């Protein structure tokens with residue numbers, strides 16, 4: 207079992223398979239980075255899997271593949287199949303912008319993928335174009351449909367930005383409800399890679415809008431997860447992810463692995479330890495020690511809710527969000 211120094215059990219590993227992306231969302235990768243990690247510096251699927259196996263043996267029960275855009279790395283189904291074959295009970299999820307799902311949803315499901323979180327910030331093609339800096343609406347919607355048709359459990363992730371898509375809180379809710387997907391409103395997290403002018407809505411503002419149209423009650427916080435969950439009188443569940451709240455990190459159960467092998471204890475902070483050399487040398491003992499070290503030194507909490515601290519310099523496209 208992996209337990210940090212604040213007595214939180216770590217059971218969830220988010221694995222970024224690439225930092226590259228086919229979108230340029232203004233809150234994440236407003237501009238193409240000055241340089242990409244060279245392909246030869248990425249861990250191969252075999253190397254990522256070698257580390258994932260150590261994690262599973264130590265108590266990881268949930269893996270999420272992310273990026274950048276994970277579906278742009280070739281043959282993602284192969285990595286999923288490796289994990290699924292090794293540990294069929296491990297819950298494998300994917301976070302994606304959905305653009306390539308029309309071609310991949312079936313294949314990923316057959317390989318062992320159970321869940322997919324798809325980012326959708328607008329139902330207005332022009333607004334989505336503005337946010338993603340690419341004309342993507344039709345294909346993202348087709349991607350969502352393909353995921354539903356493939357039998358994947360689908361969630362919708364939406365970041366609500368002041369003056370941009372704040373009038374879409376209800377339409378996005380209704381769309382997600384209609385297709386049987388849980389919507390989760392993620393508060394915009396300020397970071398130095400985003401466009402300067404962006405401002406996100408806080409979840410109490412989002413809840414206030416929803417309360418005018420629906421009656422719902424808070425239900426227990428997601429079991430081992432960051433979302434605050436609500437249920438409408440019709441039984442539809444949705445969530446908010448509130449990294450600015452002081453108690454957000456109290457139940458944090460996760461670590462992040464970047465595509466080049468940096469193991470990260472917290473999304474906010476720069477600190478990381480590389481497992482690359484240990485994995486490439488087949489040194490399982492060393493890789494296990496690094497895992498234990500990163501778990502032990504996991505920070506108590508992020509600093510998004512604290513006034514007057516510098517914005518995080520972590521790039522979400524590197525850590526996988």
Ligand code: SAM
Nearest residue numbers: 233234273274275302303325363394395522527
């Ligand atoms: N490309 C995939 C996607 O967009 O879903 C996976 C990677 S993306 C970094 C993962 C999640 O982080 C997405 O739901 C995205 O909306 C969210 N995200 C990225 N930057 C963010 C920010 N500054 N604040 C809040 N959420 C952010």
Ligand code: SF4
Nearest residue numbers: 227229231234274303
């Ligand atoms: Fe790409 Fe996802 Fe970041 Fe948008 S949020 S730029 S889709 S990695």
